[in-house]
Amino acid sequence: MTSTLTPATHRASFTLADEITARQAVDVLTEVFFEGDAAVAAFERPDGRWDVTVHFADAPDEALVRELVGGAAGPAVAEAVSFDLVEAKDWVKASLDDLVPVPAGRFVVHGSHDRARVPTNKLGIEIEAALAFGTGHHGTTRGCLLLLDHVLKSRRPRRVLDLGTGTGVLGIAAAKALHRPLLASDIDLPSVRVARENAAINSVGPLVRIISATGFAAPDFAHDGPFDLVLANILANPLRQLAGPMRQHLAPKAHVILSGLLTPQARGVTAAYRARGLVPVKHIRIEGWCGLLLRRAG
Incomplete structure (x- = not known):
């Protein structure tokens, strides 16, 4: 099996109350960050809320991300956006192990x-x-x-x-x-x-x-x-x-x-x-x- 080492990425994460708001936030983020700059994903949770995650190749402008999220979902969600660094990892090997x-x-x-x-x-x-x-x-x-x-x-x-x-x-x-x-x-x-x-x-x-x-x-x-x-x-x-x-x-x-x-x-x-x-x-x-x-x- 060929090793597939995924480079480290910067991540922004937040949770929204419903699908409509999640779609609005995703639309805004994908409009501002072009393909290759960021990858945006939204997933529905079992409790009906939605988790939105944005992966950036380079460290993002956190103030801009919060401003965009706030415009789509309100200031409380914008304030709750978390930022972290996802370490480089061979995800294929990790998946196969599990x-x-x-x-x-x-x-x-x-x-x-x-x-x-x-x-x-x-x-x-x-x-x-x-x-x-x-x-x-x-x-x-x-x-x-x-x-x-x-x-x-x-x-x-x-x-x-x-x-x-x-x-x-x-x-x-x-x-x-x-x-x-x-x-x-x-x-x-x-x-x-x-x-x-x-x-x-x-x-x-x-x-x-x-x-x-x-x-x-x-x-x-x-x-x-x-x-x-x-x-x-x-x-x-x-x-x-x-x-x-x-x-x-x-x-x-x-x-x-x-x-x-x-x-x-x-x-x-x-x-x-x-x-x-x-x-x-x-x-x-x-x-x-x-x-x-x-x-x-x-």
């Missing part, structure tokens, strides 16, 4: 360093640990795999869609279990590239066709559908917005697996799909995250 193969029903998600640890009666899915989200260690990904395993015990869906594929782990799992072509999509072009690489590594490259698309706004969905099974590990708000379009691309009695939901968000997402004729079948909770299995009525 990650172990993750079992999920018939599937085992693992890194290349753990190929030999996959039981012969399981389907191994190799995803490198450097690709943090989507390795299977996150509760949403593992929940989706467990629900997929549950569906496959009684059905063999012919037309499958992995919507918001990320690293490709769910589409790869379905292709390995079903030995059938399927469609996967992601709004993010780098994710599409990574998913294609992972499909090839897992010897299902010819089966998993991966496209770049926003929602269902590509002709590929109508061409490959209607789908008997949709896997969508995204986030609560996009999932609610996609309920109507997804219903239009489902075959009769199709199953839908949804994840990326904090447990308190599951009720609202379920209601959005129930209103479109999808009934809940099963749900699973892992580490504060919820996965939903629904079926199109009729």
Whole structure:
């Protein structure tokens, strides 16, 4: 394994009360600090608040950062911004030291360093640990795999869609279990590239066709559908917005697996799909995250 030593970076961190304020703060910071000067990230916490982190290659102007945050989120948040230095570290090696193969029903998600640890009666899915989200260690990904395993015990869906594929782990799992072509999509072009690489590594490259698309706004969905099974590990708000379009691309009695939901968000997402004729079948909770299995009525 090649060593990947990440240089030391300067970090600014703060917490906001809600998603709207977090988006405002991120928009302001990304507008002022150009790509290469800083990397801005925002993550929702289990309690509903949002953590915002900005990494700088060089020491930032702390007064300017506080001024920008204050303009978006108020003086109290600006005053609470913390600054520190993140030491240089081989993050890939550190990740590999911490990650172990993750079992999920018939599937085992693992890194290349753990190929030999996959039981012969399981389907191994190799995803490198450097690709943090989507390795299977996150509760949403593992929940989706467990629900997929549950569906496959009684059905063999012919037309499958992995919507918001990320690293490709769910589409790869379905292709390995079903030995059938399927469609996967992601709004993010780098994710599409990574998913294609992972499909090839897992010897299902010819089966998993991966496209770049926003929602269902590509002709590929109508061409490959209607789908008997949709896997969508995204986030609560996009999932609610996609309920109507997804219903239009489902075959009769199709199953839908949804994840990326904090447990308190599951009720609202379920209601959005129930209103479109999808009934809940099963749900699973892992580490504060919820996965939903629904079926199109009729």
